[in-house]
Amino acid sequence: MAKINKDYTKLQSSYLFSTIAKKVNAYSAANPEADIIRLGIGDVTRPLTPTIIGALHSAVDEMADASTFRGYAPDLGYDFLRSAIADNDYKARGCDIDADEIFVSDGAKSDSGNIQEIFGRDNKIAVCDPVYPVYVDTNVMAGRSGSFDAATGKWSDIIYMPCTKETNFLPELPDKVPDLIYLCFPNNPSGATITKAALQEWVDYANKNGSIIIYDAAYEAYISEADIPHSIYECEGARTCAIELRSFSKNAGFTGVRLGFTVIPKDIVVEDVALHSLWARRHGTKYNGAPYIIQRAGEAVYSEAGKKEIRGLVDYYMNNASYIYNNLKAAGYEVSGGVNAPYIWLKTPDGMTSWDYFDYLLTEKNVVGTPGSGFGPSGEGYFRLTAFGDANKTIEAVNRICK
């Protein structure tokens, strides 16, 4: 008699963005005339740029000819892409990362959900609170969460690191030492960033305690200020304790194209085993490589023309971020983020709960955002707006909110 994975039944309601989609669809169905502006899910809206489009067309043509056709890709990614990543994202920044320490994948969501599989069930994990829900939910599914306490909104076996106004939206080193520490900077959802000196403290803490940091740098392209590290490998000692996750979704607009990568330096050894070899085995067994045509598109991101175009995309969204940030602030809202990240984090007005404010914005202003409480208990009373919308619609949405 087959048995289900009981840990799945512990999961709380459905995935945050599914719930939002259902609410929006219901409202939209009941109010078909409503002009709803979506600043909720972190999905991009600008089209792919000419250099990327050209690379895709060219790779598609290669697939039409037997002499240039490509079947199975190398499990870990094509060398042309791994080398472009190593050179541009790491060596150019002085980070000592080799091409064969880069694992190409179909995106940072998959990687951030799958990476826990190479660790034992008995690892204690720590997450920022609020947090990208995938880190927590995949650990619940894997049996590491303990039980859920509806009163606090917390899992008994997970260490929560509150990131609120009081902590400047940054986590503090936990007293009880976690085995796996999930960090995301620039942060989703709060848009907060960490200085190199502060990140160095985390690297030192992890090395001292034998913890592993899973560092999600999906938003690094949005960093505009100096002294904010683009990679954890800018910190000394990160090669022995840190895994880094990256995405092409938010810089190059690949949310619907699907491409990302994970970096595991060969120096990370846990219980005498190189994590690099475990992840290679996982990748080789449960994954079959990213599509050739999409890896060529990824390569084009690193061409001179591609870099310039991608800069243009980021600037476009960051103009949105500034508009949201400045106008909400001027209107009296408490806001943070939005400077090195495409997310603006605001305190809900009048002590409203996050979901009450969500409903208010949806029904009164026809604007969709993301309730902070959906990201964890410390997100209660906060709300996330994204800068990924169309510029004119973003202005319209902000004007509606401020009116």
Place this chain on the structure above:
Amino acid sequence: MAKINKDYTKLQSSYLFSTIAKKVNAYSAANPEADIIRLGIGDVTRPLTPTIIGALHSAVDEMADASTFRGYAPDLGYDFLRSAIADNDYKARGCDIDADEIFVSDGAKSDSGNIQEIFGRDNKIAVCDPVYPVYVDTNVMAGRSGSFDAATGKWSDIIYMPCTKETNFLPELPDKVPDLIYLCFPNNPSGATITKAALQEWVDYANKNGSIIIYDAAYEAYISEADIPHSIYECEGARTCAIELRSFSKNAGFTGVRLGFTVIPKDIVVEDVALHSLWARRHGTKYNGAPYIIQRAGEAVYSEAGKKEIRGLVDYYMNNASYIYNNLKAAGYEVSGGVNAPYIWLKTPDGMTSWDYFDYLLTEKNVVGTPGSGFGPSGEGYFRLTAFGDANKTIEAVNRICK
């Protein structure tokens, strides 16, 4: 102090095809003049067909324009593709499967490796022997295998169902009832097929015992004979006990494009939970949808022009299969498969082991095949050749072997 997943350390050496690649690369490096013909890994060689190429180009163009750009895909797949699959692969064959029971993914390898995650660790699995290694390895990683006995080549907690000449290369209903039963027809690696009546016995057995069948139908496009089911849902009662995995790799040549799907009927309920909801949750949390442009390519497979072209690809490879089968048989080899499947399964000559024969073919004939023992202990003394090569090279390889 972080801990690794110790189950990974139980895995035996590396993934079969990685080992083969290493051996071939080493031989090739030492003998750069050798004209090696690869009939080993099941990778296609014919280019994508015109209709698929057209669909890819057209979808790429949509991504270049803000008004037609697509960001995140629906987690479970676009409706246009799910409907095309339901209509063509199921309803047209009289199978009662709805579009929303189809989960689009990046391929059957990922799905066949990931599907076990929704089941508890305490499920007893049964596999055919020989078997596609991913089924076993992913269950080892998940802690369901027990210990490995090097003498027998078997895991203590896995039920092996020998498929040899003596059983007509088909499994027999096991005495000890498994919770999860992996079946693959047309079979990889042996090319064997199962009749509808024989498959019905498995469905009845599963329903009677509360077992779940994970039915890998990746090679269904190669079925040429009547009375061989293309889907397990042709059997009565399969909607309550069977999950089916499908691929676009082998029919449409998508090995480097990556697209597949899993069917979970809503009627499969285990411990009061619909497996459909568990897999939807897994897909929504650890996966972010297949790329839009590739789902459009998948849709084109079901167009009238696409179907005709794909038939041409299958015919091309099946001509290879016939050539291999007929000539090896005429040369005195014991061969099976190759009629409803792109794999030919041969008994190694002179009682050679599978790996000895691999080395012999590589070094003496410069032909690469796959050692049967790499698929399980009952594959010892067998060898797999694939029909996915170039026609002329396939003829040349067969002639070399027969000489």
